[in-house]
Amino acid sequence: MSATGIIETQTLEVSLGPQHPSTHGVFRMDVVLDGEYVVKLKPVMGYLHRNHEQIAEKIAWIANMPYTDRLDYFCSMTNNWAYALAVEKMAGLKVPERAEYIRVIMAELTRLLNHSCAIGFLLSDCGAWFTPVLYALRERERILDFFETVSGARMMCNYMRFGGVRVDLDDQSLAMARDIVARWPAFLDEFEKLMTENEVLIARTQRVGILPRELAINASITGPMARASGVEYDIRKVDKYGVYDRFDFRVPVGEAGDTFDRYMIRILEMREAVKILEQALRDIPAGPFIAPEAKLRNFKVPAGDGYGRIEAPKGELGFYLVSEGGAKPYRYHVRPPSFINLTILEDMCLGQKVADTVIILGSVDIVLGEVDR
């Protein structure tokens, strides 16, 4: 205590992670705290780096498909689709219509399972002791059982191929998918009743972690996080890849850019995904499920480079591929949404309490397999 009676304080440096139940994987944040308030925050990643890009240069084009499953391990179908899209762009392969519908069905089911679990884990970070996660997992199990019936594995599906999909959807699987989609609106109503008007959630997430619109665009933020800040950019509407231009769905856009908006955007996107699924399951045509000129072995992509991207549940997942005309990629780069969405983590957390840091990280919705590759 000095002579004037003021207590002198010091800042405290804390390393949140890498083993921490709320960091969504092996991820570390070095925070400098002044009491409870965050003064500086540096994310440290690389604990799950598996040099996926270097492995890809040594094996054939199709052999990379199972490795892409393991990038964002929650959503393997959309990872597969992004890679298949990039290669098909470079090779000029045309995908038959039934395969495009199947891809849309798989991608939207993936969006459902990702958003429900992301919200569940966000609530878990808020202190809701795993109840919302179990509600989400109950529905996610149905979708994973469907994936197992179709492709053979629950999470590492390895389902998309260049020019189509690996196996066709038979009538029994379609009936299973329709049953899943029929149950979702009721589940979403129950989920929202459980959480949306909860005073604790509102108090903890409103006006926390605000991301201004201009900063979101400048920092290359994509996905639900950008749309919550008011950026009207959905790759399904802009690039119109696949057959998305045939479906009637809206893109929800938020205003405040805080954590509560990021939570609400995911709920609304789930409702839109259900709409797309109902339309796709109704309109799916008969036909081939893979392009006739597609081949597995000795598949050579013409020389050149190309960038293919899709709207993955976490943001814009892109693949930049350089080919020398051979059977192996020359350069294979993944543009991971989680990695780039972490750019402004510090900006969002400055001036907030350390408990809010965990919630803000939960609302960014990262998966370390994608961040570190």
Added chain:
Amino acid sequence: MPTVEQIREMLSAGAAKSSLLVEREDLLAVAKFLKTDPQLQFDFCSCVTAVDYIKQDCIEVVYHLYSVALKHGPVALKVRAPRALEQCHVPSLTPVWRGCEFQEREAFDLFGVKFDGHPDLRRILMWDEFVDHPMRKDYIPPMDYEWEPTPHGETLARAKMQGGTVPASALEAKK
């Protein structure tokens, strides 16, 4: 230096072939122009990566740009730097697009390209004391395995040389 008309022609011709190769000195000026020109407005930098062209003895840094305001793109902005570590540096575009920050750090970490003007250039995926740049084509991984039951090709050659544990069936000469 391409003009606005040439860039817009490229965009309408099809996104697949729109790429701009610029010199290192012009890079910052071109980037600012692409961002601020009212007909182009490339305000969103989607992907930053580096490619090691060992035969042409250069490392090429590629920036993919899109426009959120006008919803067009992409344009690939490419710049080349020599492979030798002391001369391998390009201007950083982080002051123009903040999203390049982590991706340029990754290109530095894995390829050794230095970005002049980057606010915080240090390793991001590898640990801080790591010495080499792993994604270069002439990178030699360290000889440090202990068990390789199904070795193929060069791994088998290294296994035999290093005298590590290899099962009996794998030691037979492949005919």
Added chain:
Amino acid sequence: MSNLLGKGLIDGLVVTAKNFVGSYFDGNRKDRLFTYQYPEERMKLPENSRTFPFLVYDGTPDQLRCTACKICETECPPQCIYIVMERDANGKPLQRPRVFDIDISVCMQCGICAEVCPFNAIKMDCDFERSKHGRFEDLLVHLPELLKSNEYYHQIKSAEATRVDATRKPTKKPAAGTKPEKI
């Protein structure tokens, strides 16, 4: 929210209470997540589910379908298969493998080997209870353990096995009795 303070909390508690009480009366297993009392009670896996590969033989283990063409070895992404072809006394290849090792600690169960095999010889099993006590040698599976009969294949994947039987042509192999001089 012009509701009374706490309504959101009470709504949530009503939902959890309904689920809690309902789970005692709800005999319908379809609506809830429930626990299978493993290992006494096992879940029936879908037919397509895949774990590790196995080699199919028709009749006796001698008549395995594999011709040691090594296509699965080249296409395997993590390179976990190791094949050496059997040769007779003069060095002529006998279209069967002498060594067929799969390292199941590396295998990522992608199924690409089964997809590219031109002879329908290697297929994906659905047996997941494969843990061993050792980390290295024990997880390297050799040819005798990999061989399983076509009847077993029909048992685990009847629709797929029937389709394969209808469309495949039997492979011609030299007589299985010729043995090479050195092992």
